[in-house]
Amino acid sequence: IGTPRHVHWQLARTPHPDDLQGRYRWRTDARIAPGGYFDDLASHGLNLFSHFFGDVVQVAGASANQQGIYSARDAVAASWRYHSGITGSGSWHFGS
Numbered sequence: 001i002g003t004p005r006h007v008h009w010q011l012a013r014t015p016h017p018d019d020l021q022g023r024y025r026w027r028t029d030a031r032i033a034p035g036g037y038f039d040d041l042a043s044h045g046l047n048l049f050s051h052f053f054g055d056v057v058q059v060a061g062a063s064a065n066q067q068g069i070y071s072a073r074d075a076v077a078a079s080w081r082y083h084s085g086i087t088g089s090g091s092w093h094f095g096s
Contacts, residue, residue, distance in 0.1 A: 007049055007088045011042070012096035019069050028070035035063060036072030037094045053082045067095040 018025055026032050033039040050056060061078030065071070079089045 004053065004086050006086065007053065009042075009045060009049075009088075009090040009092075011091075012093040015067065015069060015074075015095045022069075025070075028072045030071035030073075033072055035076060036065075036070070036074055038063070038073065038076045038092045042076070042090070042092055049088065050082075053086045053088075054084045055082065056080050056088075057083050069095070 016025070019028055027040045028036050030036075035042075058081040059078065060080070061076065063073040063076040065073050066075045074094045075092070077091045079087070081087050
């Protein structure tokens with residue numbers, strides 16, 4: 001497939017039914033997981049990318065709690081660069 005130059009990851013999903021009903025979930029408690037589902041799920045994929053492409057040397061991003069249905073953030077956007085020069089970007093939305 002050639003030499004990788006850029007990796008992009010986009011994940012968007014609707015709110016979990018438990019969240020809409022106000023049921024407690026540790027994944028959406030900002031005291032435990034400030035980044036919400038991003039903290040729980042995205043870390044695994046980002047770790048896999050680092051395994052493939054090397055150490056991340058530069059990162060920029062933003063996050064927000066757009067819906068307000070729980071205390072943690074539900075939207076994250078980021079861009080990064082690996083030591084190898086490969087660039088990356090991603091967006092994760094848990095209330096689409």
